[in-house]
Amino acid sequence: MTDISYSSIDYLLQLSCGYWKSQVLFVAIEFKIFTLLKNTRLTAKEVSQSLHTNERATEILLNALVSLDLLAKQKDFYRNASLSESYLVKGSPYYQGDAIHHFHNIMENWTMLKETIETGKAVSLKDLPEDVDPHGLRDFITAMHNIASVKAEELCNAVDVNGSEYLLDVAGGPGVYSITLAKKHPHLQAVVYDLENVTHLTREFIEKAGMKDRIRTQAGNCLEDEFDKNTYDLILISNLLHIYNPANNKKILKKCWHALKDNGQVIIHEFVLDETATYPQFAALFGLNMLIGTQEGAVYRESEYKAWLEDTGFQYGKRIDLKSDSSLIFGRK
Numbered sequence: 001m002t003d004i005s006y007s008s009i010d011y012l013l014q015l016s017c018g019y020w021k022s023q024v025l026f027v028a029i030e031f032k033i034f035t036l037l038k039n040t041r042l043t044a045k046e047v048s049q050s051l052h053t054n055e056r057a058t059e060i061l062l063n064a065l066v067s068l069d070l071l072a073k074q075k076d077f078y079r080n081a082s083l084s085e086s087y088l089v090k091g092s093p094y095y096q097g098d099a100i101h102h103f104h105n106i107m108e109n110w111t112m113l114k115e116t117i118e119t120g121k122a123v124s125l126k127d128l129p130e131d132v133d134p135h136g137l138r139d140f141i142t143a144m145h146n147i148a149s150v151k152a153e154e155l156c157n158a159v160d161v162n163g164s165e166y167l168l169d170v171a172g173g174p175g176v177y178s179i180t181l182a183k184k185h186p187h188l189q190a191v192v193y194d195l196e197n198v199t200h201l202t203r204e205f206i207e208k209a210g211m212k213d214r215i216r217t218q219a220g221n222c223l224e225d226e227f228d229k230n231t232y233d234l235i236l237i238s239n240l241l242h243i244y245n246p247a248n249n250k251k252i253l254k255k256c257w258h259a260l261k262d263n264g265q266v267i268i269h270e271f272v273l274d275e276t277a278t279y280p281q282f283a284a285l286f287g288l289n290m291l292i293g294t295q296e297g298a299v300y301r302e303s304e305y306k307a308w309l310e311d312t313g314f315q316y317g318k319r320i321d322l323k324s325d326s327s328l329i330f331g332r333k
Contacts, residue, residue, distance in 0.1 A: 026104040034088035041079040102143030148176035164233035171240040227259035238269035245296040253312040260333045268329040
């Protein structure tokens, strides 16, 4: 008789019910429980009264949050764990609640993974008119702001501006990287380029950062419209190329080549797979997320980015891996 590996079975069962943990976090964010507990401690009864929820159900939820190390419990009182106090209290500098809310929004797409694998198409998009936004553009852009805010300092420290004066931030969304780079380098001016319905949100973030004198927005479609030619010293393409197929990615990179001055630099910020396409784990799973949620998106290997850069006239530079599962890939005109 084969010995039973209880650790293996436990791994499989934990994997199977992994969504339990994410659902607990999603609901806690929806109820703003961590914000309610900011710098204080409350009983389950006090939390339920504040939230207008069932006391017994609320207590069970709070206990689950303690089990996930998101809350701490002493006698009948609950308080935020340090992790939650730092990143899950709305208004904190590195708040991640909007990003978690975004993952909640796309959860329904993942229930259609089987159909997507059968058809090879994003089933979640097949009956959705182009002008319908199921969860709200503001939700998405604020989520991207959350995620970028914790990466911005590391990313910008890895970028050698080297006297560059003019930055183009392609599909820059909330403009976090442009804002951080411009603050770090007082001589740098930037253009955040994105779709028209995004740029009015971008301007809100730029104005809040007090950078509207050095950063402006430009509305356009990176596949259909041209960038200003021979204008920029530095172009950042962050979390864009995973939306498109290789042909469209080369099209975007060629436009970047024309937009750069001689010796200008393009920086691609993406999740990058190893050559087996199986690691890192987040990048491999994110590839499925792109399959489910876009018409042609995917996650690519470093060798693919290198080939696209060279095919579009760039000299391949280097790759820098960041701490948060993403990488920077450099090319020079």
